[in-house]
Amino acid sequence: MLSPERLALPDYEYLAQRHVLTYMEDAVCQLLENREDISQYGIARFFTEYFTSVCQGTHILFREFSFIQATPHNRASFLRAFWRCFRTVGKNGDLLTMKEYHCLLQLLCPDFPLELTQKAARIVLMDDAMDCLMSFSDFLFAFQIQFYYSEFLDSVAAIYQDLLSGKNPNTVIVPTSFSGQHRQRPALGEAGMLEGVEASLFYQCLENLCDRHKYSCPPPALVKEVLSNVQRLTFYGFLVALSKHHGINQALGALPDKGDLMHDPAMDEELERLLVQVPGLVNSATPEASCLPSRIPPRVGSPWRPLHHSRKVDAESDGSTEETDESETG
Numbered sequence: 425m426l427s428p429e430r431l432a433l434p435d436y437e438y439l440a441q442r443h444v445l446t447y448m449e450d451a452v453c454q455l456l457e458n459r460e461d462i463s464q465y466g467i468a469r470f471f472t473e474y475f476t477s478v479c480q481g482t483h484i485l486f487r488e489f490s491f492i493q494a495t496p497h498n499r500a501s502f503l504r505a506f507w508r509c510f511r512t513v514g515k516n517g518d519l520l521t522m523k524e525y526h527c528l529l530q531l532l533c534p535d536f537p538l539e540l541t542q543k544a545a546r547i548v549l550m551d552d553a554m555d556c557l558m559s560f561s562d563f564l565f566a567f568q569i570q571f572y573y574s575e576f577l578d579s580v581a582a583i584y585q586d587l588l589s590g591k592n593p594n595t596v597i598v599p600t601s602f603s604g605q606h607r608q609r610p611a612l613g614e615a616g617m618l619e620g621v622e623a624s625l626f627y628q629c630l631e632n633l634c635d636r637h638k639y640s641c642p643p644p645a646l647v648k649e650v651l652s653n654v655q656r657l658t659f660y661g662f663l664v665a666l667s668k669h670h671g672i673n674q675a676l677g678a679l680p681d682k683g684d685l686m687h688d689p690a691m692d693e694e695l696e697r698l699l700v701q702v703p704g705l706v707n708s709a710t711p712e713a714s715c716l717p718s719r720i721p722p723r724v725g726s727p728w729r730p731l732h733h734s735r736k737v738d739a740e741s742d743g744s745t746e747e748t749d750e751s752e753t754g
Contacts, residue, residue, distance in 0.1 A: 443495040447478055450491065481505065489535045496640065499572045500678040505532060507564060507679055508691055514560030515686045521555050525563050543577075544570040547663045561685055569667045572676060576633070576641040577663065583629045584659045587621045620658040627651040646671045 439445065451474045455462060462470045477483040481501030484492050492502050510528050513520065520528075522545035529536045547566035548558050570577065627648055634644040641647075650665045651657070657665075666672055673679060680687070 443497065446494055447475070451475070485532060487533065489533055489537060492533050492536075493571075493574070496572070500676065502532065503568050503571065503678040506567075507685070508688055511560070511686055511688060514564075517559075519557035519559055520563070521557060522549075523555075525558070525567075540571060540574065541567075547660060547667055550660055550664075561682060564679065564685070565673065565682070566663070566667045568673070568676065568679060569663060572678070573641060573666075576637050579633055579637070580630065580662070581659060583633065584621060584626070584662075587626065587629070588619075620656040620661065623651045623654050623657055626657070626662075642666060642669075642672045643675050646675065 451471060454474070455467065455470060474483070478497075481497075481504055484498050484501045485505060492498050506529065509532065513528075522541060525545070526536070526538055526541040529541060542554065544563065544567040545554060545558065547570060548562045549556050630647055630651075631644060634641045634647065646669060647666075649671070650662070650669060653665075654661075670681065673681065679685070
């Protein structure tokens with residue numbers, strides 16, 4: 425049965441909204457690149473497996489950044505894959521630096537840009553040094569906002585700067601596509617960044633911006649809720665509030681609530697099944713299993729796509745017990 429959304433849209437608009445052409449083009453490219461292997465199994469089977477992986481969200485594993493950020497579904501799938509693969513970092517209580525988190529991101533996307541990781545870390549660290557340690561949950565929710573809403577936040581930064589300087593924010597050129605181009609943000613040390621802007625005026629500008637970013641911005645009602653709680657705020661104060669907002673996380677739908685972040689029964693069951701099959705390891709059902717180190721699940725490549733840049737990263741912390749503040753509310 426077709427959904428109400430599907431019935432309300434013409435075919436071409438629905439296909440464009442779901443970025444079906446993007447996936448068809450990618451599937452055809454993979455088909456041509458691997459036509460000798462695929463000829464042994466058949467084209468029908470290839471397309472079935474390709475679009476099954478798209479639905480399951482595994483199609484973005486080990487792909488180039490241009491593909492990972494090409495659609496909202498790809499971005500949400502990448503966020504979910506990063507959480508599922510590396511949640512043991514949070515489970516073990518490890519604290520990592522920005523560079524170490526970037527190494528983890530590159531395990532899933534070899535050409536993931538350092539700039540995006542730095543921007544996400546800045547939301548957590550604010551005016552602290554960029555080599556400070558961060559908890560997994562702090563970084564993950566900041567990264568979610570920065571990665572998924574990247575173009576929107578670049579436009580917000582430009583509007584914020586215009587408000588500080590007294591310019592008319594309506595003159596800002598707003599990017600409307602997933603272009604991968606990221607505007608340079610002002611340094612935190614500037615006096616204006618510390619003073620902030622009037623929240624009500626800021627929201628008036630963002631309300632118009634949200635209308636032009638229908639598929640890449642937080643729900644306007646939730647943005648209004650964030651800004652209605654304060655009289656003035658800084659740019660990074662706004663980003664922190666977005667990253668910690670329960671409703672925005674639910675609306676995006678890629679990650680579980682913070683309280684459930686370390687729980688993934690389906691993945692735990694799969695890991696236990698794999699561990700039992702490895703000779704020499706203690707059965708996961710025995711008490712001794714609690715002494716085993718947590719393990720990162722094995723990679724599963726997207727259909728017909730060869731794995732690139734296989735590497736390992738030492739993601740252990742320096743043993744410090746210092747943690748970033750996870751109790752602060754937006």
